[in-house]
Amino acid sequence: xxxxxxxxxxxxxxxxxxxxxxxxxxxxxxxxxxxxxxxxxxxxxxxxxxxxxxxxxxxxxxxxxxxxxxxxxxxxxxxxxxxxxxxxxxxxxxxxxxxxxxxxxxxxxxxxxxxxxxxxxxxxxxxxxxxxxxxxxxxxxxxxxxxxxxxxxxxxxxxxxxxxxxxxxxxxxxxxxxxxxxxxxxxxxxxxxxxxxxxxxxxxxxxxxxxxxxxxxxxxxxxxxxxxxxxxxxxxxxxxxxxxxxxxxxxxxxxxxxxxxxxxxxxxxxxxxxxxxxxxxxxxxxxxxxxxxxxxxxxxxx
Numbered sequence: 370x371x372x373x374x375x376x377x378x379x380x381x382x383x384x385x386x387x388x389x390x391x392x393x394x395x396x397x398x399x400x401x402x403x404x405x406x407x408x409x410x411x412x413x414x415x416x417x418x419x420x421x422x423x424x425x426x427x428x429x430x431x432x433x434x435x436x437x438x439x440x441x442x443x444x445x446x447x448x449x450x451x452x453x454x455x456x457x458x459x460x461x462x463x464x465x466x467x468x469x470x471x472x473x474x475x476x477x478x479x480x481x482x483x484x485x486x487x488x489x490x491x492x493x494x495x496x497x498x499x500x501x502x503x504x505x506x507x508x509x510x511x512x513x514x515x516x517x518x519x520x521x522x523x524x525x526x527x528x529x530x531x532x533x534x535x536x537x538x539x540x541x542x543x544x545x546x547x548x549x550x551x552x553x554x555x556x557x558x559x560x561x562x563x564x565x566x567x568x569x570x571x572x573x574x575x576x577x578x579x580x581x582x583x584x585x586x587x588x589x590x591x592x593x594x595x596x597x598x599x600x601x602x603x604x605x606x607x608x609x610x611x612x613x614x615x616x617x618x619x620x621x622x623x624x625x626x627x628x629x630x631x632x633x634x635x636x637x638x639x640x641x642x643x644x645x646x647x648x649x650x651x652x653x654x655x656x657x658x659x660x661x662x663x664x665x666x667x668x669x670x671x
Contacts, residue, residue, distance in 0.1 A: 376435060458518060478583045502538075509551070
């Protein structure tokens with residue numbers, strides 16, 4: 370893995386941007402800050418926030434940014450809900466497919482995911498109540514819908530990745546492993562969510578290296594997570610009380626993780642994310658953290 374194989378992106382989620390009409394910072398200011406900090410790309414954030422079509426392409430070009438991909442959740446295993454959500458997937462694919470790309474390895478990755486499960490969101494990460502997990506008889510229909518969504522992305526010339534995530538139906542290493550067994554979808558590995566769900570980011574690269582086609586770099590703190598869980602806090606409290614940290618300030622072994630990626634010849638985007646709350650953001654601190662995150666990766670040869 371060399372700088373030629375890797376481009377470093379950031380994401381609107383680092384600023385707590387989850388809806389285009391409730392963003393604490395505008396898209397031009399966001400991308401200007403990313404460019405000044407040395408990032409080469411961005412995740413889309415909520416569809417429409419950065420624009421679409423010519424507006425999006427011109428904005429990305431203005432700030433020297435590529436589009437790394439973007440989140441699309443669908444109600445897998447729910448026939449009516451899944452059919453309805455496909456309209457949102459198609460809208461995202463229209464946006465992603467229209468962005469000029471200079472190298473297929475850095476084309477936008479449609480990031481397939483589950484919507485939040487209220488009960489699991491209320492108690493995110495391990496331990497997980499088995500009663501809240503998919504039953505064995507539910508997995509086939511769930512995975513079949515994931516496969517259909519993946520096939521729909523590929524029909525548009527885009528390689529999809531599935532994002533395991535705290536507070537959803539695919540949260541733990543075991544659940545992620547089961548989904549990968551039942552589908553051929555690629556994996557978006559989020560180091561922070563994997564760590565707080567009880568997984569080892571270094572070991573999972575060794576296990577699934579060729580299936581990992583997108584990486585979200587996030588540091589995390591299990592002690593902070595455990596404290597919030599013990600107090601009955603939900604995922605927003607985990608975010609707000611230090612569950613996700615600036616790179617190098619948590620517990621994720623990034624030296625080992627990046628070495629494992631090197632061993633598998635990973636080529637593509639590394640998307641820095643430091644989840645922030647949707648309200649009450651300290652924009653100066655966030656901007657400083659994102660500059661520090663980029664500096665940290667330069668120290669790792671990126």
